[in-house]
Amino acid sequence: MRQGLLVFGRQATEADVRRRFGGLSMLDRGVRTLARAGATHVVVLLPASAPALVHRLPPKSRARVDIVRWEAGGPLPLDRNQPVAVVLGDYAHHHTSLTAFFEPGPGDGDLVIQAASATRPRADLRRWAEIDTSLTQAQLGGGEAGDAVLTGAFMCGPDLGLADLPDSGQDLVPFLAAQAACRQQQVQMDEAGLWQRVTDRRTARRAKRMLFDQVTKKTSGPVSRHLNARISIPISKLLIETGISPHLVTVLFVMSTGLFSAYLTADPSTYGRLVVAGVLWHMAAVLDRCDGEIARVKLQESQFGAWFDTITDNLAYFCMYAAIITATRRLHPGQPMYMYLAVSGVAALVLSMVLLYRYAIKTGSGSLQNYLVGFREHVPEDEKGWLYRGLERYAFLTKRDSFSFMFLLAALTGIFDIIYWVLVGGLHLIAAGVLLSQRKMLASYPVHPAPEGPAKASPTAAEGQS
Numbered sequence: 001m002r003q004g005l006l007v008f009g010r011q012a013t014e015a016d017v018r019r020r021f022g023g024l025s026m027l028d029r030g031v032r033t034l035a036r037a038g039a040t041h042v043v044v045l046l047p048a049s050a051p052a053l054v055h056r057l058p059p060k061s062r063a064r065v066d067i068v069r070w071e072a073g074g075p076l077p078l079d080r081n082q083p084v085a086v087v088l089g090d091y092a093h094h095h096t097s098l099t100a101f102f103e104p105g106p107g108d109g110d111l112v113i114q115a116a117s118a119t120r121p122r123a124d125l126r127r128w129a130e131i132d133t134s135l136t137q138a139q140l141g142g143g144e145a146g147d148a149v150l151t152g153a154f155m156c157g158p159d160l161g162l163a164d165l166p167d168s169g170q171d172l173v174p175f176l177a178a179q180a181a182c183r184q185q186q187v188q189m190d191e192a193g194l195w196q197r198v199t200d201r202r203t204a205r206r207a208k209r210m211l212f213d214q215v216t217k218k219t220s221g222p223v224s225r226h227l228n229a230r231i232s233i234p235i236s237k238l239l240i241e242t243g244i245s246p247h248l249v250t251v252l253f254v255m256s257t258g259l260f261s262a263y264l265t266a267d268p269s270t271y272g273r274l275v276v277a278g279v280l281w282h283m284a285a286v287l288d289r290c291d292g293e294i295a296r297v298k299l300q301e302s303q304f305g306a307w308f309d310t311i312t313d314n315l316a317y318f319c320m321y322a323a324i325i326t327a328t329r330r331l332h333p334g335q336p337m338y339m340y341l342a343v344s345g346v347a348a349l350v351l352s353m354v355l356l357y358r359y360a361i362k363t364g365s366g367s368l369q370n371y372l373v374g375f376r377e378h379v380p381e382d383e384k385g386w387l388y389r390g391l392e393r394y395a396f397l398t399k400r401d402s403f404s405f406m407f408l409l410a411a412l413t414g415i416f417d418i419i420y421w422v423l424v425g426g427l428h429l430i431a432a433g434v435l436l437s438q439r440k441m442l443a444s445y446p447v448h449p450a451p452e453g454p455a456k457a458s459p460t461a462a463e464g465q466s
Contacts, residue, residue: 003082004039004063005162006030007172008046008089010070016090017050021204022211022297023240028055030089032299035063037098039085043068043076045166060302068166075163084156088172091152092207094194094214095299101153101188110183111176112155115148116190125149125197131177148187151195159183208297212237215293219372224289224401232289239290240298246291246305250312254291258284258316266323267330271414278411284316285404306367310360313400314353314368321349321423328420338420345424348431355438369399371434398430 006027008017017027024032027044031054034042043066046052052067066077078084085102087093106112113131127149150173156162160179168175194214196207215236216229239249257280264277291309295301325342332338356368363370397403403426410418 002038002040003078003084004034004037004042005076005078005084005086006034006042006044006089007086007165008044008050009171010047011171012047012050012089014050017046019198019204020241021092021198021208023243023294024298026089026092026198027051027053029092029299030087031063031065032057032061033093033095033098034085034087035061036095036299037085037102039063041079042066043078044089045070045076047071058300058302070166073166075167076165078163080163081158083158084160084162086154086156086162086172088150088152090197090199092196092198092211093151093153094192094211096214097190097192097194098153100192101190102155106155106157106186110157110160111180111185112188113176113185114151114153114188114190116151116193116195117148126152126173131173131180148189151190152197153195208237211297212293215296219369221397221399221401223405224285224399227405228286228289228401231286232293235287236290236293236297240294244294246295246298246300247308249287249291249294250309253287254284255312255316257281257287259319262316262319262323265320265419266326268327268416269330274411274414274416278408281320281411282404282408285401288313288400303364306365310368317349317400321346324420324423327416331416341424342420345427348427352427352431352434355434359438372398398426398433 008027017025019026022029027046027050031042031044035057040062041064044052044054045068048069048071052069054065054067057063057065068076083106085098087098101112101114131150154176156176160183165172165175170178194210196203196210198204198207212233215233216225220229244252261277261280261284264273264280268274268277288309291305292301295305325339325346328338328342356371359371360368403422406422407419410416410422
């Protein structure tokens with residue numbers, strides 16, 4: 001899918017277009033969602049009363065944007081030989097749902113409409129009957145046509161004449177209804193439910209909640225999913241409405257909290273000081289989720305952001321390790337074995353970082369956590385021995401969320417040596433695992449063709465962007 005059309009109705013108001021939730025207006029969110037779903041050319045159809053300002057898209061999208069007014073008339077700047085993915089402007093979608101719907105294309109039909117069951121209460125929904133009531137119960141998943149609702153997403157074939165929509169004198173839904181009466185159509189029932197019509201503050205809150213329900217990655221460890229997320233998501237919901245960028249969240253909250261924790265750890269002379277250090281270090285891991293959550297909801301994920309987050313995380317780790325070495329010297333001044341093991345831990349940490357960064361650079365990923373993803377996906381199952389399977393099963397223990405939680409528990413006991421042995425032992429195990437697996441990881445990584453260059457913006461797009 002290359003072409004996307006975002007349609008705000010002829011009677012839409014400025015408030016409808018500017019309505020914000022999750023840090024973006026409906027206009028910005030619709031454009032970014034279409035671009036993220038695969039559109040390299042997005043046409044926005046707006047009424048005269050609505051603002052045409054589209055804020056700068058993330059570089060990752062490489063999408064060109066054209067702004068067109070209903071009142072201007074004339075054909076839309078669409079390629080009449082290609083299908084068009086269409087989204088109604090007053091609907092918010094998660095991009096994964098649209099990607100799954102748009103990828104197959106229109107198939108044998110001229111019009112494919114995404115519909116959903118009306119059993120879940122949603123305010124002010126458009127019924128399927130507005131387009132057609134001739135579909136059978138089997139086509140609508142066993143329900144009556146009038147019981148199904150539109151999700152605001154359509155896939156239109158080249159012969160549908162969508163470019164002539166402004167001159168038809170009709171809004172999108174009546175236009176499609178007229179076309180559906182004489183053309184072949186299909187219906188695809190939505191099961192994911194990752195959409196919401198946004199008409200007021202209440203439905204905007206529902207849409208925001210729906211998007212935040214999808215921010216946790218499948219690769220996240222159990223501590224991150226079941227504990228940290230319960231704290232980070234409410235914080236992210238508050239921060240995202242302030243307009244703060246994910247990078248600023250990293251600098252102001254994650255780095256400052258982690259570095260202050262390291263400062264306290266360097267002198268664990270009192271129980272209270274050690275406990276505060278443990279709480280702050282765990283909170284740094286919680287807040288480390290916030291920058292990613294905000295970036296995913298605002299569709300601002302980028303390779304630079306991934307690298308920035310990785311480098312700042314590693315800086316905090318090095319500072320914490322230096323603090324633990326300093327504290328060890330203070331607590332065990334006459335026992336050099338502690339320092340020898342700590343120095344070997346530094347060597348293990350440096351070796352691990354070199355190998356992980358080498359993999360990240362070769363694969364084009366800015367996150368060292370993708371090493372664990374590649375470990376599961378790229379190494380063939382028949383090449384994984386008992387050692388590989390053991391590393392794969394317990395790799396979550398090497399993640400920041402797991403270590404931070406163990407650090408917190410150890411700090412609560414008041415026994416600093418537990419933190420020391422967990423860190424030193426963990427660093428040696430990580431280095432061993434990376435050293436044993438990195439050659440096979442690099443050999444198994446699939447080679448992808450170079451990405452296409454960014455599309456050039458048209459004059460119309462330049463006028464609509466800032």
